[in-house]
Amino acid sequence: MELLQYLIFAVIKIALLLFILLTAVAYIVLMERKVIARMQNRWGPNRVGPFGLLQPLADGIKFILKEDIIPDSVYKPLYIAAPMIALTLSLISISIIPFGGEWTIGSYHIPLQTTAFWNGNGIQDINIGLLIILGITSLGVYGVALSGWSSNSKYSLLGSLRASAQLISYELALGLSLVGVLLLAGSLSLRQIVDSQAGSLLNWNFFGGLQFVAFFIYIMAAYAETNRIPFDLPEAETELVAGYHTEYSAMKFAMFFMAEYCNMVTVACLATLLFFGGWHSPLEGLHLPVPAIWLMISPLFWFFVKVFFFIFVYIWVRGTLPRFRYDQLMAFGWKFLLPLSIANIVVTSLVLALRS
Amino acid sequence: MLHTILFLIFGGICVAGALNFLLQRHPVNSALSLIVVMGSLALLFLLLGAEFVAAVQIIVYAGAVMVLFVFVIMLLNAGEEERTHGSRVALVLGVPGLIALFGLLCWTVSSSRSQLGQVQIGGYYVPTTELGIALFREFLLPFEITSVLVLIAIMGAVVLARKERQ
Numbered sequence: 001m002e003l004l005q006y007l008i009f010a011v012i013k014i015a016l017l018l019f020i021l022l023t024a025v026a027y028i029v030l031m032e033r034k035v036i037a038r039m040q041n042r043w044g045p046n047r048v049g050p051f052g053l054l055q056p057l058a059d060g061i062k063f064i065l066k067e068d069i070i071p072d073s074v075y076k077p078l079y080i081a082a083p084m085i086a087l088t089l090s091l092i093s094i095s096i097i098p099f100g101g102e103w104t105i106g107s108y109h110i111p112l113q114t115t116a117f118w119n120g121n122g123i124q125d126i127n128i129g130l131l132i133i134l135g136i137t138s139l140g141v142y143g144v145a146l147s148g149w150s151s152n153s154k155y156s157l158l159g160s161l162r163a164s165a166q167l168i169s170y171e172l173a174l175g176l177s178l179v180g181v182l183l184l185a186g187s188l189s190l191r192q193i194v195d196s197q198a199g200s201l202l203n204w205n206f207f208g209g210l211q212f213v214a215f216f217i218y219i220m221a222a223y224a225e226t227n228r229i230p231f232d233l234p235e236a237e238t239e240l241v242a243g244y245h246t247e248y249s250a251m252k253f254a255m256f257f258m259a260e261y262c263n264m265v266t267v268a269c270l271a272t273l274l275f276f277g278g279w280h281s282p283l284e285g286l287h288l289p290v291p292a293i294w295l296m297i298s299p300l301f302w303f304f305v306k307v308f309f310f311i312f313v314y315i316w317v318r319g320t321l322p323r324f325r326y327d328q329l330m331a332f333g334w335k336f337l338l339p340l341s342i343a344n345i346v347v348t349s350l351v352l353a354l355r356s
Numbered sequence: 357m358l359h360t361i362l363f364l365i366f367g368g369i370c371v372a373g374a375l376n377f378l379l380q381r382h383p384v385n386s387a388l389s390l391i392v393v394m395g396s397l398a399l400l401f402l403l404l405g406a407e408f409v410a411a412v413q414i415i416v417y418a419g420a421v422m423v424l425f426v427f428v429i430m431l432l433n434a435g436e437e438e439r440t441h442g443s444r445v446a447l448v449l450g451v452p453g454l455i456a457l458f459g460l461l462c463w464t465v466s467s468s469r470s471q472l473g474q475v476q477i478g479g480y481y482v483p484t485t486e487l488g489i490a491l492f493r494e495f496l497l498p499f500e501i502t503s504v505l506v507l508i509a510i511m512g513a514v515v516l517a518r519k520e521r522q
Contacts, residue, residue: 131411138419149384149430164427168420188484
């Protein structure tokens, strides 16, 4: 009975999460086009529906209806598998993200996380949630690498070689920048990391934990991991046509596109959870009088506000910064971000040792 | 029960991946089946309760080491291997050796069977904190020596890869 109940809740949660995530991805693309347009003094898409709000729908229909071309000289099994690998891995990593505490409906306790369940007296979370996300993102290289190689085209291969080198280099800085947060929380479970930041604005790792250096390292490394400007060399259109997905068309191209935006959402969620108190409200310490219904919605509200902010920053950066040169990118990752993240670990652990 | 089923599934995938690794003629396919082996090994570690080791297996082996393998294969553009008839020495010495090794393994496991217990999910759960404490208290010297060894390997690689200044 308990297993059945768990399975029903899990299926409902997975379906809801997938629906919300994929809709969000579609509208993030629209938001990106709109915001970039405004930054460049244009209007952006405004023809389909009111304010261009139905543009994602039109794009989706276009992707599905277009001819799916498979070039002659590709290595077919991997050419077809690569976009699937990319999208699957980016969808798996979002399942570990907790979106809020729990909802109590009648006698049911429902944790707002796909991979957590109520074990009778508490929420059972994955103990190594953060490591699993890091592991899955590190596997994400294969989607890019295999697509470039199996396409059998110069541009694709160059793009995927760049991508592999870049992802391996920046993974180190990314992983090390999170160690400070782990030291503060003393746990690898995302839920416990968020709980350690409860209370008020000053308990957040960014402010009270003094992890702002780690946060900037994390954000820069994460931009490189998701192939976004200013680190989008794997798909630099002025040099490589479109990089690793040059030879892809229709839905296969859309899968790479969706994978990239899902990864952006995961990065934004992780930044929120690790550095900005997750679903905890910034007004928590003030004890304002709030209605009971707000207590149920508030975690989700604050979580989505923070995630939205980080996605906006992504777009903002894209509208502002030019692309790095490749040697600058490597030098920045290895000579600046990596030593800085190691220094951050040393300083954080020293402060923690002196404080205790 | 559940443990046995999961073990059989992932053990089967692991063995199948290893066989595919040997039988595939294209280096990229071989590398990919090696990744499958690494992944299923990580899941076997997870079944034993060693969650940190499982995660590290994925991050380090499947995510970093194998990426470099695939990277090099792509960079060198290694083509398909050609099938040979195989040497006679391998046939004469290899097959009996394989059978002897397998027999020895089976004999060792079955002779110490009375001392072995049945593993259950969650039976040998080791939290990451305990692993860290063990590494930095009881096994500090081996741990540090291993890290020095890795450092020496890195320095050796740098020395070998550096261009000679004229």
